[in-house]
Amino acid sequence: MAQAASSTSETVVGSTTTIVETTVEVRSVAPGKTKRQIDNLYPPKSHALQISKYGDTSVFQWAEVSTVQIQSPYDIIIKVSAAGVNPFDYKFRKGNYAVFGKVKFPLVLGLEFSGIVVAKGEKVNKVHLLDKIWGTIRGGCYSEFIRVNTATEYGVALKPTSVSHIEAAGAPICALSAYGALVTLGELPVGDKAEAGKHKVLIIGASGGVGTFAVQIAKVLCKAKVTAVCSGANAELVRRLGADKVVDYTIQDFTADENDYDVVVDCVGNQNDFYHKTIPLLKKKGTFVSVAFDNDDNKVSLGDLTKLSFQYVGRKFFGARKYRALYGVNRKDFSKLVPYFERHEIKTVVAEKFPLREAAKAHEKIETRRTAGKIILTT
Ligand SMILES: NC(=O)c1ccc[n+]([C@@H]2O[C@H](COP(=O)([O-])OP(=O)(O)OC[C@H]3O[C@@H](n4cnc5c(N)ncnc54)[C@H](OP(=O)(O)O)[C@@H]3O)[C@@H](O)[C@H]2O)c1
Structure with a gap:
């Protein structure tokens, strides 16, 4: 089929957990199998x-x-x-x-x-x-x-x-998207470089495919304080995944909540315009990351892409807070995530x-x- 998701920035070389081949050796059947x-x-x-x-x-x-x-x-x-x-x-x-x-x-x-x-x-x-x-x-x-x-x-x-x-x-796709949004585009530190509770993250659409991984990656890898936005029915699930605070968007206005986020990740998009709604919630050097820049029902047109690029350029050079959109996943990051799954730290x-x-x-x-x-x- 057509190439599905293009890479945002394939610059990081994978570690040993992926299987990209470099040397030649042939073994045909795993031991004990005919x-x-x-x-x-x-x-x-x-x-x-x-x-x-x-x-x-x-x-x-x-x-x-x-x-x-x-x-x-x-x-x-x-x-x-x-x-x-x-x-x-x-x-x-x-x-x-x-x-x-x-x-x-x-x-x-x-x-x-x-x-x-x-x-x-x-x-x-x-x-x-x-x-x-x-x-x-x-x-x-x-x-x-x-x-x-x-x-x-x-x-x-x-x-x-x-x-x-x-x-x-x-x-793979949603975990890589969440990693791309938080770490590559959101520039949150991970592992030893991350300081517990230093960074604050707001995740909109926390109960969906990308959101459930974003909550876990923000907590486990980035050690961030996480506020998650989802419906009340999914609040307990998101809390179990590690969210420090859950806002039920069906009864509460999360934009009236805290206002010192380092990163806002929008996994919902569509007509909500969460960028403009959440600018006031970001720290001065904070970053808004849209994982869902396209609308569900509309075909992406050349006009949309042009508008997006102008908005990007405008925000980059004239806007105080960064706007970044995730256009695809970086498959080379997969090897970094595998150990967390192996240890059940991410599920x-x-x-x-x-x-x-x-x-x-x-x-x-x-x-x-x-x-x-x-x-x-x-x-
Ligand atoms: N750029 C990329 O490389 C990339 C990669 C993966 C995904 N995406 C895009 O990212 C988006 C999210 O993907 P996904 O797999 O997470 O989708 P998903 O699983 O379909 O997301 C569903 C979730 O969205 C939540 N939601 C719906 N309306 C909401 C609202 N107004 N406020 C807060 N939450 C709301 C729902 O939460 P409740 O039921 O709790 O309301 C539901 O749990 C999609 O548009 C997808 O195409 C992009």
Whole structure:
């Protein structure tokens, strides 16, 4: 499919947790596993949930396809166990991003997955058959099998055994978005450089896919004081994730609350114009980060992009507080997050699961934009 999320700034080199290959060594089958077991898992024909045009959920087609094959010595074939659903998927399905260029139909949506390696190229040495892998690629995860090039895909890693396929499939895109918003664009310090309680963060849309990770990353990695905005029904969930304070936007005006935030992260967007509403809440050198710069129902037009760039330039040179928009995830950051999942310091909140071929139901659900956590598709 078309490239899903472009990178904001792919400048940070991943650590050892991702599987990007550099040297040559061949090992075919994980110890104790026979080739017959692998063959059973890798049939010549399989299924993918395709769309053959933009439109509503009726465009999904459960198609029998030739199972993907190894094409480069660095490729691995993964039998997908679960795939995460993101608002990007339904916006793309509806044609909201058509302005970014023509795509070739039929195509398969899906930016994140967790699954099992069933074949590998001869130069793949960090991954073995039957290893469990999770991560984000640039599309195609609504399939029973995917091909991943281990030489170029930085957002893919060995899945910790402590994390289930379901949890793993829902993590990469939203966790990377939250990290990008808070650390890359919000410039909050992490780990040893972070001082407990020094920075204050406001997260709008704290109960959604990105928001649930933003609360955890702000607390665990950035050691910040977190105020979370969500509906009362999800207040307890967000509190459990670590929020110091929860404001129910349905009964309280959070803009009338505290006013010394270092970073405001907007995971809701749409017509709310949280930038102007939250400028007075930011410290002088504070940063507003929009994760959701596009509207749900509108197609992104060239006019929108021009307006956004002018607004950006205007704010950069004339505005006191920074406005930053997250346009995509930096897959090279994935390796930094994996250990936190392994130690259960960051978790995926699973809202609901659907069988892959019923992704239409999952899309109808996520389009309501009232999902608490992540929706997952299972094969
Ligand atoms: N730039 C990127 O790379 C990138 C990456 C990922 C996502 N995104 C975008 O970021 C946005 C958020 O994604 P997501 O996965 O978090 O979406 P999501 O899971 O659909 O978000 C749903 C959440 O939004 C909350 N919400 C809805 N209206 C609200 C309001 N007025 N005030 C506060 N909270 C409100 C809901 O909370 P309650 O039910 O509690 O009200 C719900 O929990 C989407 O537009 C997505 O396309 C961008």
